[in-house]
Amino acid sequence: MPERGASSGLSWALGCVLLAVALIVLPHLLSLSQKEILVLLVINVLLVSSYRLLTLTGEWSLAHVVIMGVGAYGSALVAKELGVPVPLAMLVGASIAALVAFLLSFPLFRMKGFYFLIGSFAAGEVIRLIWKWSEVTWLFGGPKGIKLIPPVPDIKLFSLDIDFYDPVNYYYLCLIVVAISLVILYRVERSRIGLTFHAIHWQDKLAESVGVNTFRYRSLAFVVSAFFAGLAGALYAHYIGTVNPNRFGVEEMTYVLIWAIVGGTATFYGPILGVVVLTILNEVVLRALGVDVMRPMFYGALLIVSILFLPDGLESLVPRIRAWLAERKEKRAVADQPAR
């Protein structure tokens, strides 16, 4: 982690404040449908950021969206059937997702690389099929899933009445939850544990030889990322009010992969950049053209173009733009000098 000077620390803090203000003002500038998309975008930011934590260990799971679904189903069932208050149910749902990931890590982390990819795919499909299975329809609702999930209750504070049916209020709620989660994910990555993840990714045999239990750290990454994916699922479930197995299918997983790959996974902001840019492109370009059917093709073509021509993702553009700006500044300084 590069040390920052006092002046850059100040500008960093200023940037944070500006970003916060922008995020708070943003929903008031948008139409109703755009506000709803904004809520989903914030949830997806958490989803893809939690995915990145797992990719730090070098493993690419195809079960992440299903794990998100486990959180969604768990939270919805706990709130609906047991009557647990919704905010608590969300945490329970996320914990269930983490527990499922913990159990899955025993078979899955006997594999690596491609085998892990396929193994996680199979495990995710098994979970999805169980949701659909006619024998347990009484619990999971079969292919139609769960409906009438209780929403987040209103907050009544003195004269203040916050109604979470309003997407703007739900957006603020998500923003707070996601911001806290991102800080935790960031701290985990920058901690000793995060360094160990990196070590396992690049030199797993060497890490093992100096006494790192690679299985334990891989499964820790899996469990932590599952917790936050489950939390994203819970936020989704209580917002939309219904969940079904197809919502957490392979197509959605493909989108997460595309966000992560187009954005790049080498930096913390890469996947976030990916999901934000692609969602904006998706909403602006495709909606303007009125061709919603073309969405998968658009994403597919983008994925191919980005893996062929920008293999390090959008994030690799950031240092290049920065270097280009610095160079321009220098040139201008040189050009100014003779005039003085």
Add this chain to the structure above:
Amino acid sequence: MTLELFLQTVANATYAASYMALVAVGLVLIFGVMGVINFAHGELYMAGSYAVVALYAGLGLPFFLAVFIGLIFVGLLGLLMEYGLFRPLRDNPLGGLIASIGFLLILQTIAVLGFGVQMEHVPPSTQDKIVFSDGVVLTYQRLYVIVASVTLLSALWLFLRRSKFGWALRACAQDREAAVLQGISINNTARLAMFIGAALAGVAGALTAPLVAPTPYMGHPVIITAFIIIIVGGIGSLEGAVLAAIIYGFVSTFVTTIYDGTLANIVGLLLMLIVLVVKPTGLFGAKERA
């Protein structure tokens, strides 16, 4: 379970194993030579089905002509993938896999735009059937699939064992660099493997089109099935893929008949997970690749 039902299920399982073997062997061949898992393989199967939807059900061409054109068409799609995706990404196996996911989405969208999302009905090309006894029937439509599978896979086996191209293919699958040093053209063998692998998926899709009601999303269960088969058989082993297709075809058909389809899928995936945990190299896999 009565004897009739048992025999009928055996007939159904033979049919299922036949088309699964065609798809899985193509996938294994591509992996063996190029080192890439082709996620779009199910969509190649779908493209074969839609060739029959367009040419046979739509234009009224003879069924087998439509199947043949479908085979060539999907083979050419395979060449396109090799040239556009897998060749530039040759040193990046994960990149090839991800690019094939992108290609899958494009093929699906083309099918949706061209034909719509609804199920297509393809009339059977013949009403003939073999009646073994009361309640044990094998339609010609299914027999075609079984015959085609046995013929094509035997031909492929002979081709790989006896012809010069076959030797080159197997040499590339064993050790790419050593093969290059022997003067084998990687590009030619990759092209050949991709054409054959894709065409096998295409012909399976084309032949089963009258039996399964094609939709743009039909490739999804097919690719899952193919993954189960290649993992159980051992990635990279053609014989293993055929054997695993037979095992999985019978297990899945019997579980579907006795219990239900969802349970059959769960059993198949658990079978694959168990193999992955206990013996990741599969029934026939040699040492670990990749």
